[in-house]
Amino acid sequence: MADIWGAGMPHARGTVWPARVDQHLADGVTEDQVDRWVGSACLLCSNGCGCDIAVKDGRMVGIRGRATDVVNHGRLGPKGLYGSTAWAHAPDRLTRPMIRDGGLLVDCDWETAMGRVVEVSKRLLREQGPLSHGFYTSGQLFLEEYYTLAVLGKAGVGTPHMDGNTRLCTATAAAALKESFGADGQPGSYTDIEHCDAIFLYGHNMAETQTVLWARILDRTRAADPPRLVCVDPRRTKVAEEAERTGGVHLAPRVGTNLALLNGLTRELFEHGWVDHDWVREHTLGADDLRDIVEAYTPERTAEICGVAPDDLRRAARIFGESGNVLSTVLQGFYQSHQATASAVAVNNLHLLRGLIGRPGSGILQMNGQPTAQNNRECGADGDLPGFRNWDNEQHIEQLAKLWNVDPLVIPHWAPPTHAMQIFSYAEEGSIGFLWISATNPAVSMPESARIRRILDGDQCFVVVQDLFLTETARLADVVLPAAGWGEKTGTFTNVNRTVHLSDQAVEPPGEARSDLDIFLAYAEAMDFRDRDGEPLITWRTAEEAFDAWREVTRGRPVDYTGLTYEKLRGPTGIPWPVNEHAPEGTDRLYADAVFPTATETCETYGHDLLTGGAVTEQEHRALRPDGRAFLKGAQYTPAHEMPSEDYPLLYTTGRTVYQFHTRTKTARSRSLREAAPDMWVELSPVDAERLGIAEGDIVRVESPRGAFEAQARVGQVMPGAVFAPFHYGTPGLPGEVPRQANELTMTVWDPVSKQPYFKTAACRVRKIRDGGGPAPAPTTAASAPAQPGAAPATAGGALTVSRAVPVPAYPNDPSCAAEPGSR
């Protein structure tokens, strides 16, 4: 637990990342007692580490990394090891459906619960039509489940009101990829780590949020000839420390000023001639406009806006400009902060200006967070259309209509699909009277919690919640459906670098819990959705049949799954798409030929103005003749919606800690993880703490114009003027307990292009309530450590892991395997 990244295995540039198998078995279980190991991948973040699930007496009792998997080479991190199976047999798992009766949720059988769902659904469809229906799903279901939901929602119900919590998570990643390259899909690969000269991490605390990927980076930075790191984060994270250690830079911009910083970096590239003009002319559009936009962002002006030193900015730009190969990663410090899409696109711009794309070591990872967010974006249960199709392109709609054998008019495409924030507004007004929430806990995870609770609790909207547990959200539902979780059902999912894994069912779900696929299929059947010939709309019954239907949807699209089968995925490793007759073993890296899916006929969007979100029309797009060239797009920096004021003088930002996953439904049921970060805290800089008379562990009240919580203060690593709160801790709900969730304070505002809400920019004030009687319950092992070493007892626990180095297998697609055969 304390040794988050495990023992280092440093290795030379261009050689294969060494393999090591990490394994954890539940208390009292030994390896020889395990009955079977079942192939899967970890479902606790977007890294998608290949693993096997240990099964004993019909129960999941542990996990082991897969040495042969390209993604993780056998490694697992603390969440994967301790959090993957502990929740499965928790005594409070939902095992029966529930319905609200006389104000209370009471157990019932499936017939009653589904009967209630179908009755309300049919009535509203009859009386008010498809716009009365909303679906809010997840980044944690399986591909087959999203695809089924997408078909029943778009071709069955016919509603545009369908989105996922991916809107809160990686809508900006998708938007940035679409704006620059024409379609979603990660250009880069993890193998870029083995070949790069510099790594830029933008608003990405990878050391805590993708621990195995971070271990992979450490194995290069701790070896000879390391890449230099540049960290852009207002906290002094482990990433920031490593940036300093490697002779790189930690840029700590004022919260909400990312775009100004990036405009400053971009200007430096132009000023110093770090632009590959030939490449830019041949493969991109928009360089002149971009240069005009960034002209005013001199190092001095940028430094003033962002609160960084001008020379640090210059040094960072020089590292980008002069390194042979650069890998960039971007995550929530950008996606959930002010001017999200413009800032994320600016990272793509930097790579395009130097032509650093499509070759080993030069990659962009517009990261994902959730393990299956990518699949939701591919399958279109999130406000996209299946197969990265463009809702504004009639031909794309016709392709789907043909695949589903329905009239094109049934598929909603008269306006952009409704995004989650809008779906909740419609549910608030009651124009959406039926809202089906699956595998997400918005009562804790959406901004402005009090408002979300009101929407879910009110009578204006009938709420169905499908989950493993009676969450804060489920408690407000009208019907609760018990779902089978990871290991209890079969399906595929795709990690951030496009690697597809199959997760086979290992055990039976508890009680009457059913897989999400079975639940969606049962609804579709009860609703009697039909195609244009009167045949059942959905023809599949099993996950594998759903996958096979999906493969056809991807034919000819950038996200090509046609060469994948369940059989192939039962092999030694996950496989990155596209997989087809040209690339039967998959594709490590996109755009090696510098041809981008931007042609008007192909692209997933015609694009937007990054400042206002105004849409580009088909005619405008066609007139630009993008024809495979990438777009360089910029925007001016504007101040955030809510800036510090006299009343609320501090910047408020939120995020994660290494030991907890989201609203903790899984991680809090592992004793080791729970105890490592047991309760809410809030981080202040030493300067602000002193000014406010706050000491480590004091109980403080944090307030914004929208709400407040009380928690113990950690005098920590956040930059002066800012406050950081973890968002994992829900409201206890016991009488007399004060709310303590980070989202009580956040605001209902979103990015104009990606529509991703801004969890990382608001204003707040903090005051001391009373002594806390000890240090804050924040872990000491990473960014939440106290500023003063030793101010809190060291985080420990969970020594039940074994790790063993193993000979390196040959990884298909890994360019280091080809270049250095001797290193295997």
Ligand SMILES: Nc1nc2c(c(=O)[nH]1)N[C@H]1C(S)=C(S)[C@@H](COP(=O)(O)OP(=O)(O)OC[C@H]3O[C@@H](n4cnc5c(=O)[nH]c(N)nc54)[C@H](O)[C@@H]3O)O[C@H]1N2
């Ligand atoms: N342990 C753990 N790992 C996880 C998850 C988890 O819950 N727990 N969740 C998974 C998911 S779904 C996601 S989306 C990812 C998220 O992974 P990350 O994006 O790495 O996590 P966050 O902590 O949300 O935010 C990253 C950093 O953004 C910084 N930040 C805040 N405001 C700003 C700003 O204005 N500008 C800049 N540049 N930085 C800012 C914060 O200080 C923080 O360190 O993690 C995934 N992995």
Ligand SMILES: Nc1nc2c(c(=O)[nH]1)N[C@H]1C(S)=C(S)[C@@H](COP(=O)(O)OP(=O)(O)OC[C@H]3O[C@@H](n4cnc5c(=O)[nH]c(N)nc54)[C@H](O)[C@@H]3O)O[C@H]1N2
């Ligand atoms: N303030 C603030 N708020 C944030 C963020 C932030 O950084 N700051 N980050 C945002 C981000 S990036 C994300 S991804 C969201 C995450 O927010 P949520 O999606 O609300 O978080 P989870 O706790 O992962 O919720 C997933 C739910 O699905 C259930 N579940 C798990 N597996 C299954 C399954 O197979 N089937 C079904 N039916 N249910 C299942 C779990 O029990 C859990 O209740 O939070 C967002 N909210």
Ligand code: SF4
């Ligand atoms: S890095 Fe992510 S996918 Fe890998 S073990 Fe950790 S939580 Fe699981």
Ligand SMILES: [Mo]
């Ligand atoms: Mo996320």
